[in-house]
Amino acid sequence: AQEQGTSPFPKHQETIKMDPSDQKFFTVIDYVIFAVLLAASMGIGLYYALSGGRQRTTQEFLMADRSMGCLPVSLSLIASFQSAVAIIGVPAEIYTHGTQYWFIGCAYILGLFIPAHIFIPVFYRLRVSSAYQYLELRFSKAVRICGTFTFIFQMVIYMGVCVYTPAFALNAVTGFELWGTVLATGLVCTLYTTLGGLKAVIWTDVFQTVVMFAGQLAVIVVGVQKTGGVADVWRKVWEGNRISGLDLNPDPTERHTFWTLGVGGVFLMLSLYGVNQAQVQRYLSSRTEKEAVRSCYMVFPSLQLALALSCVMGLVMYQEDMFIVCFPQMVIYFVMDMLHGLPGLPGLFIACLFSAALSTISSAFNSLATVTMEDLIKPQYPAMTEARATLLSKVLAMSYGLLCLAMAYLTHLMGDSVLQVALKIFGMVGGPILGLFCLGMFFPWANSIGALVGLCAGLVVAFWLGIGSILNRSTRPLPLECGTNATIAIQTAFNNTTLSQPSGLKRFYSLSYMWYSGFNCTTVILIGLIISFLTGPTKEEDVMPGTLYPLLGKLFCFLPEHLKKKLCCVTPLGQTVSERIDLIAKNLATFIYDVFAVE
Numbered sequence: 001a002q003e004q005g006t007s008p009f010p011k012h013q014e015t016i017k018m019d020p021s022d023q024k025f026f027t028v029i030d031y032v033i034f035a036v037l038l039a040a041s042m043g044i045g046l047y048y049a050l051s052g053g054r055q056r057t058t059q060e061f062l063m064a065d066r067s068m069g070c071l072p073v074s075l076s077l078i079a080s081f082q083s084a085v086a087i088i089g090v091p092a093e094i095y096t097h098g099t100q101y102w103f104i105g106c107a108y109i110l111g112l113f114i115p116a117h118i119f120i121p122v123f124y125r126l127r128v129s130s131a132y133q134y135l136e137l138r139f140s141k142a143v144r145i146c147g148t149f150t151f152i153f154q155m156v157i158y159m160g161v162c163v164y165t166p167a168f169a170l171n172a173v174t175g176f177e178l179w180g181t182v183l184a185t186g187l188v189c190t191l192y193t194t195l196g197g198l199k200a201v202i203w204t205d206v207f208q209t210v211v212m213f214a215g216q217l218a219v220i221v222v223g224v225q226k227t228g229g230v231a232d233v234w235r236k237v238w239e240g241n242r243i244s245g246l247d248l249n250p251d252p253t254e255r256h257t258f259w260t261l262g263v264g265g266v267f268l269m270l271s272l273y274g275v276n277q278a279q280v281q282r283y284l285s286s287r288t289e290k291e292a293v294r295s296c297y298m299v300f301p302s303l304q305l306a307l308a309l310s311c312v313m314g315l316v317m318y319q320e321d322m323f324i325v326c327f328p329q330m331v332i333y334f335v336m337d338m339l340h341g342l343p344g345l346p347g348l349f350i351a352c353l354f355s356a357a358l359s360t361i362s363s364a365f366n367s368l369a370t371v372t373m374e375d376l377i378k379p380q381y382p383a384m385t386e387a388r389a390t391l392l393s394k395v396l397a398m399s400y401g402l403l404c405l406a407m408a409y410l411t412h413l414m415g416d417s418v419l420q421v422a423l424k425i426f427g428m429v430g431g432p433i434l435g436l437f438c439l440g441m442f443f444p445w446a447n448s449i450g451a452l453v454g455l456c457a458g459l460v461v462a463f464w465l466g467i468g469s470i471l472n473r474s475t476r477p478l479p480l481e482c483g484t485n486a487t488i489a490i491q492t493a494f495n496n497t498t499l500s501q502p503s504g505l506k507r508f509y510s511l512s513y514m515w516y517s518g519f520n521c522t523t524v525i526l527i528g529l530i531i532s533f534l535t536g537p538t539k540e541e542d543v544m545p546g547t548l549y550p551l552l553g554k555l556f557c558f559l560p561e562h563l564k565k566k567l568c569c570v571t572p573l574g575q576t577v578s579e580r581i582d583l584i585a586k587n588l589a590t591f592i593y594d595v596f597a598v599e
């Protein structure tokens with residue numbers, strides 16, 4: 001196993017299988033633990049297929065009867081976007097580049113506070129079933145359909161990455177059958193999602209999140225013990241330069257700084273926790289608005305814990321004399337090496353990895369089935385019976401499960417650093433969607449044409465930037481923070497010759513991927529506003545009540561009242577049902593008045 005350490009730059013595709021003699025790290029107990037994970041998930045699916053309303057309505061299958069408490073919802077919220085990609089991608093990142101990435105935790109503050117106080121109240125009070133229904137209420141049917149398709153595109157690519165990553169990493173190290181693993185996870189997940197609906201998805205998320213934390217914790221505890229205690233781990237990572245201070249470099253092309261992670265990360269968090277259907281659906285499945293807000297708050301400590309565990313895992317793995325660049329599959333290699341001879345623990349870690357993956361793809365299947373049903377099919381066939389709609393939703397959940405397998409194959413053909421790929425997808429496709437919702441909620445003047453053109457322009461710019469960055473990668477390689485003098489010398493020489501400030505388009509292409517969400521969101525808002533003003537801005541009183549949030553009025557609260565009224569939206573969000581009815585009545589009155597005033 002030590003031979004692997006001699007090559008400082010292993011190729012990405014190179015597999016690092018252990019010796020056949022080393023292959024015995026899985027005992028019967030390990031297989032049993034993994035089987036228990038799959039069986040328990042299936043059991044939860046079956047339980048919800050046979051109890052309660054037996055999944056006979058779309059309200060139950062897609063919205064969990066809007067009856068969930070805040071604890072399961074909050075654990076399910078963190079499970080949605082914490083997949084095997086994060087479990088093995090974050091330690092690899094920390095190992096290679098140091099602890100700078102940890103500062104993304106700063107983004108969780110605003111990234112959860114804003115959804116809790118702006119997005120959740122708007123969605124909850126409109127009583128929508130899909131986030132995209134909002135777009136029709138605020139803009140038009142066309143905007144809703146475009147938003148829906150963009151979301152489907154995003155989640156379908158993402159779930160391919162999620163199901164493929166753990167299978168690939170496991171195969172690279174232990175020789176576990178790659179496509180067998182993909183098939184097993186994809187099919188088990190499809191089955192319990194189709195049988196048990198959102199209730200099963202949320203409760204398996206709870207169980208799987210606990211397994212995920214337990215697996216990471218076990219690796220850390222064993223790792224610290226094997227290294228010789230906390231002090232020894234600390235000395236090693238300190239001497240290896242892996243502890244990073246706050247990097248305040250304002251350069252937007254710098255991959256990870258406080259600004260890209262702490263500010264750019266807020267937009268990433270908003271696109272995931274504010275407007276992504278998988279999360280909005282969980283907020284809406286809560287019993288009350290208060291519980292939804294509380295569950296969003298409870299995500300904060302759990303997500304910090306998840307981040308801390310995966311960062312600490314990267315530090316524990318760090319051995320100065322080993323690899324300099326750590327590719328995700330090596331994380332499995334280290335873990336397997338470390339847990340060797342401790343029956344049950346390798347199995348627990350594998351269960352942790354697949355729990356993370358299962359909880360993410362099940363959320364994807366259910367949210368995709370929901371938007372396809374609510375946004376694309378139901379509006380076309382309003383007379384469809386409930387029984388038929390529910391059956392169709394199940395067929396949809398299953399079809400997306402099978403599509404996921406096909407997407408895993410596509411991911412197999414791409415092959416790249418997984419954490420960055422996942423976060424780029426969130427930024428390139430999720431960023432414009434976030435922009436669309438912000439345009440609608442915060443800017444009363446935005447109209448439907450502006451929204452459509454803004455979304456399309458945002459997506460075009462996003463893909464121009466994303467593809468440009470891939471094609472231009474060779475000109476600006478990732479900075480390697482190497483532990484040895486020789487490599488530092490090489491790196492310095494490299495910096496001086498080829499890494500002089502890129503200019504023009506090249507500089508645009510090298511924008512840090514952590515800014516993608518914020519940048520693409522801003523493009524949609526700016527273009528959307530320009531087009532809206534050119535084509536005739538909407539008047540605030542013509543906008544459907546409850547779809548606006550007076551963000552500008554709050555930001556410019558220092559302005560005198562009449563200026564505020566003229567410049568910004570100041571209508572408060574209806575607090576109660578009667579207030580909302582009042583608002584609608586008032587709007588109707590103004591409308592009738594306008595009609596007669598024209599006469």
Ligand SMILES: CC(C)(CO)[C@@H](O)C(=O)NCCC(=O)O
Pocket residue numbers: 081082083084085086087104162272303307360419422423
């Ligand atoms: C969504 C964040 C950024 C929140 O820390 C994190 O969970 C993450 O890095 N996710 C990567 C994508 C994934 O795990 O599938």
Ligand code: NA
Pocket residue numbers: 078079080081082083084355356357358359360361
């Ligand atoms: Na997950």
